Amino acid sequence: MKNLHIANPVLGLLLVLASAGMASAQEPPTIFDPVHGEISPGTAAPSEAELMDVIRSGAPSRLMGLLEHGEMVECNACVPLLEAKLLESGNAGVRELAAWWLRRRPFAVGAIMNRMRLTLEGDADPTRRSRAAEALGELMDAHSLVPLRRAVEGDADGAADTSAMVRASAVLALGRLNHPAGNAVIAYAIEDTDVSVRRAALSVVLIVNFYREYDALVSALGDADPVVRRRAAQLVGEFRPCPPSRRC
Amino acid sequence: MAMRGWRKKFWMGSAIALVALASCSTGSSSSGVLPGVQAIVFEQRAFIGADGNDVVTQGNRLTIDYRRYVPGGGVFVLSPPTPDGTLTNLTESFAGVDILGLDVSFDATQVVFAMRTASDDNYHIYLANVDGSDRPRKLTFGMYNDIKPIFVPGDRIAFMTAQPYTAMGTRADEYEHRREVTQLATISISAGDADRRLCAQNLSHSADPFLMSDGRVGFSRWEHLGPVNDVKLFAMNTDCTQMVAIAGQHDKPANGLLQVQEISPGQFISIATSRQGTIQAGTLVHIDARARSGATGLALDEQHARFDILTPAVPTDATSPASGVGRYRRPFPLGDGRLLVSWSDGDVNGRNELADTAPNFGLYVWDPETGHRTLVYDDPDVWELYALPVRVRDIPPVNQGVIGPAPDPTTPAVIGSVDVTVTSLDETVAGGSLDGMTLSEALTHTRRVRIIEGFSSEVGAIRQFGLTRHEGAAILGEVPVLADGSWEASIPSLLPFHLQPLDEFGLAIRNQLLWIQAMPGEDRRCGGCHEARSGTILPRTGPTTLAQQAGPVDRNIPIPDRLELPWFNAPAGENVQDVFNAACVSCHSGGAGDPFAGRSYTVQITTRDGEMLTFEIPYLDLSERLIDTYYEREVVSYPASYVSLLYPSAMFEASDVMGEMPPIWVTPGEARTSRLIAKVNAVSEDDASSWAYDTPPHPEDVGGSLTREQRMVLIRSVDLGGQYWSRHNVDGADMWRMARY
Incomplete structure (x- = not known):
């Protein structure tokens, strides 16, 4: 049996050089390794x-x-x-x-994602459900699309979350996930009953790829909330979608 | 703002002590601190939240703090610049103000600043009169943060922006999945957003622009490329062309060089600190980037820049300084050797967070002769930052590129080298046929230059690009180097690239670990492969290079035409795995004929529930069999080939790994020193019987075969960084196949 302590010679070298640098804090360390390129000071692995x-x-x-x-x-x-x-x-x-x-x-990430999904779907505390949704977004795995979509829209396997805070977190997580199938869910959330969810949805429209759900943006121009209207107007201006009745 | 009780007592005591200290140490009263300066302008930033508690942690993590919105600040003019001078609030008419950077116009009549208000979601650029007349005018309006503005020649304002660039947004490294990294941009004073011009992209933040006496804009740039992760000093023309390094690329006293100002041509004053955890505060460092010899006139030599720490008691990292030492923010040279600085006593690091007590930055003059600070102004309930004297200054030359219409972003740029064999880098090459050669000697063997586009996980839902620290990568081309060592290629403008000179075997001789970029229509010809900055590189054969005579190789190609190397799950023929399936798995899939059959090591993970999960990783298995990380329907991980080849280099300090570890099969970014590549060997593009390594090529030594192109798939994949994901195998790949840019 062999326990691996420093499996990577590149990183091992990093550690050695960084340690040498720390030994004399005021002496500028040499940070350019001729073989492996630049080694950045202060980034030694703990x-x-x-x-x-x-x-x-x-x-x-x-x-x-x-x-x-x-x-x-x-x-x-x-x-x-x-x-x-x-x-x-x-x-x-x-x-x-x-x-x-x-x-x-x-x-490790599989087991963690599984527990986050279970928390999102079953925990009694909306703050924990909200953070579970947020974590599913941060873990950046496409498998989280289904539970996040369910939290926003509901589906055959479960209803949408009753907490606006959780739905808003799920929408933000979909923005983080940046999965093409999430764009329709974001559009759906632009018409959510709660203004915090609608605002959250509009805040991620610019950071997902290939957003094409322009109708939802145009509809939001008539929203009761002035912030939603302003953001929708900015997004319409950004995308300049072509109305169906016109040739653009 | 009302001063809270304990703070007021502390302030009164400290003020008395400071005035006494100042009198003791300098022999002058604070009223004479800034002779000849009638007023200063600065920003106040709040650190007390609506609940009355200190806001400490926000903004502490990064080099720039645009995610730290704490209302209660403003832009102030102090006249005269003394603790009892008169304060004028230029942003008084706005509610919920937070300020992030400011500058005074050349004629000292206007202030430009970045402000977020209670009614706005983002920081935007505003212009105000120094005398407080008229309400400040808003110049930018987008759904993104515009921060740290400065006046630049040509009646323009340069600043940092988080504005997305294309359908893919702004390139952002793996630390910035929000896709909100800040890049440089300019607007005209008269037109604002209507004349907005974006500069070329970096893969991480750019920060803290400052004007140089030659009219260029200097700035700090967070560099993240493979193992590189730090903040360096760069400069560019005001039209964003000729983005070049100034200091910190080869050596520096801390991870980050921030909030830089020019003292005189080639000399700068900077804050040096860790990139995070010190609230953007650190030690004062003098940077001398002037070339020492060989140059006519002023030349900057980033390779040999010198750093002189002026406040050696201040840590260059996030450790706590001794009491009374504190940390500094943005030094401004007053012209007489002294610096107008912000300074706070205390830890100014994570210990402030643990104590829920924010540091208190005030304004001081720092004297290099004595090392003493003299108080200019400090309100203990807010931070005073980015102070500038209100005085007329010379206007540097106007770059002609800012005159006329903005360039068409679809216009390509041209990059190249006069003679790629010229280098100033004192390095030795390891591996392959060039093993042990100096870099200078090895570069004479350069046949091509590989141009690599960088992108990050903004391409879609991926946890990271694989078991590697490298970002997403696509090859635009491997451009031939001509007989005189020159090469040229036209490439898409605005995007970040890095280069690799290749030998006849297709192996990178060196991996440039720095992003370069070019503006539309720009010609960026290097002298060599990091040539000496103090000399001039001339074409070997005449007034122009052979590459110039031939014209640039057209590599201005859309995304679908760029060569990406997805490991698995892309269409057949595009995957690295396809090579293994065709030529390797018959022996290396754990079967009876596998020389490594039965050899493996295990990784154990204990879950939060106490469950012990054990994963067995084969010593070498090149099949596409999925390593068993399938868990409760949620996650399927990488194929056996990827895990067994990349895991040994991906993790270290792995005390939870048990069993026989294989060698480092793949060193991401370095095909030349990777065991996998040495084993299969690399064949010359000229001579099918010429090999890069002395060992017999594999699998030919056991009766199998690999074509040169198959070998090049493996070499390219490793040289790029060993990524698993690309735009070809991420969800949404079909959309990327239709994207141009």
Whole structure:
């Protein structure tokens, strides 16, 4: 049996150089490795113990930075702790970076997605359902399309979520997912009964690819909410959709 | 804003102490801090939320903080610039104000600033009179943030914007899936959005533009390309052409160089700090980018830029400084050697978050002779930032490119080299037929230059591009290098690219880990492959290169025509897996004839429920069999070929891996040193019997065969970064097949 400590010589070199740089903080480190190109100062990967320590008790920005630098650190024990952050952290940035790190764990992400789906579909707490929807978006896997769509529209397997907060989070997650099949759901949400959902839907129209559901935008020009009307007008101006009655 | 009790007591005590300290250390009163300056303009940013608590964490993560909207700020003129001077609020008529960057016009009569208000979802550019007359005029109106404006010659304003560029939006690296990275743009003062011009894209944020005395715009740029992840200094013309590096590409004292200002041609003052976690504050560093020898006139040499840390007690990372040391933000050179700075005592890092107490930035003059700060102004309930003296300054030369209509974004650009064999990089090449050669010697073997377009997960719903840190990649072409070492190609403008010189075996000799880009119609010819900046590279054969005489190779091709290398699930014939299926799986799929049959290692994951999941990864299995990560209908992971080839290089510190680990089959971005490529070997484009590695080619050594093109699929895939996803196998690939740009 062989335990792998530093499987990647490139990253191992990174660690060595970064450690040398840290030993003398005021001496500018040499950061150009002739074989592997540039090595950026201050981005040395943390140890598993450092990661665990900061996940448990670190400041949010420290945790976010360390997760980014620990992108390729295999830390089994970090997985459940970060999964808990997805639902329990009050800091949106921490939840986002926790999901960012977890989606790089090809052998862990399936189980996490499954639990997020179950939380979205069955948890009694709308805040947890909302964060589960958000996490499904951040995990960036197309398999989340179905539960997110269900939360917004409902389908044969379940009704739409009764909480506007959850529906709004699901719409934002669909924007994050950026799946072509999500565009129709976003359009559907532009006509949601709750204004927060309608606003959320309009906020993601520009960040998904190939949005073509122009009718929903035109309809929103008559919305009761002035913010919705303004955003819809801006989007119509951006896309300049051609009315069906005209040749453009 | 009312001063809260404890804060007021602290402020009063601190003010007395600071004035006393200033008097002690400088021998002058604060009223004489800025002789000859009648007024300063600065922004105040709130850090106390509506609930009365400090807002600490927002904006702390990144180099720029446009996601930190805390209403309660404004643009202020202080006249005279003393703690008891008169304050004029130029944004008083707006509610819910937050400001993100400002500048004073050349004639010192106007202020341009970025503001978000209670009635707006984004930051936009505004113009106001310094004397406070008339209501500020809004110049931009889009559904995206426009921030950090500066005046530039030609009656224009340069700034950063998160405006999407194309149907694909703005390229954004994997850290920025919101697709909201900021890029440079300009508007005219008179027309605003009606004359809006976007500059070429980077894959990450650009930040903090500043005007240089030669009329160019300097800026910080977050560079993310494979293992590179930091913030460097760049410059460009005001028409966005000739985007070049200035400092930080080869060496620097911290991860980020931010909030830079020019002191004199080639010399700059900057904040050096970690890219995140210090609220954009750090140590003061002097940068000298002037070429030391060999240049006539002023030349900048980013390879040999020198850095002198002026405040050595301030950490260059996110660690806490000693009490009284604090951190600095945006230094502005006053012309007499002193700097107008923002400064806060305390940690100015994550410890502020843990204590739920924001730092307090105030305005000071920092004297390099004594190292002392002298207070100019500080309201302890808000931050004072980006202070500038209100005084007339010279207008640098106007770039002719900003005169006339905006360029057509569909017009291609031309890139190339005069002589690709010329380099100033002191490196050694590893692997293949060039193993052990100096880069300079190896580059004489360059046959082609590979042009690689960069994009990111804005292409669709993917968790990442695979088990690699590299972004999405497409090859525009592998352009021949002519007999004099020159090459040229026309390419789509505005997009980010990087280059790889190739040997006769198709292996990259070096991987340029820096994004380059060009504007519509721009010609960007390098001297060589990172030639010395202090010299001039002349064509070997006459006044023009052979490539110039031949004209650029047309690689201005639409997205569907660019070569992408999806690993699996793209149409047949496009996948890397197709090569394995055709020539490798008969032996390498775990069957009886597989030399690695039965060899594997395991990865264990403990779920939050305490369940132990064990995944077995084959030592080498090149089949498309899916590695068993199928879980409760949710996720199907990568084929065995991808996991067994990429996993060994993807993770480290993997104490949860047990069993016999294979060698690093693939080093993403480096086919030349990858075991997979050395094993299969690479064949010359000239001579089918000439091989890159001394070992026998495989599978020919066991009776099989691979064509050169099949080998090139593997080489290209590894040189690009070992990505699994491309626009050809992501959901929505059919849409990408119809997209042009």
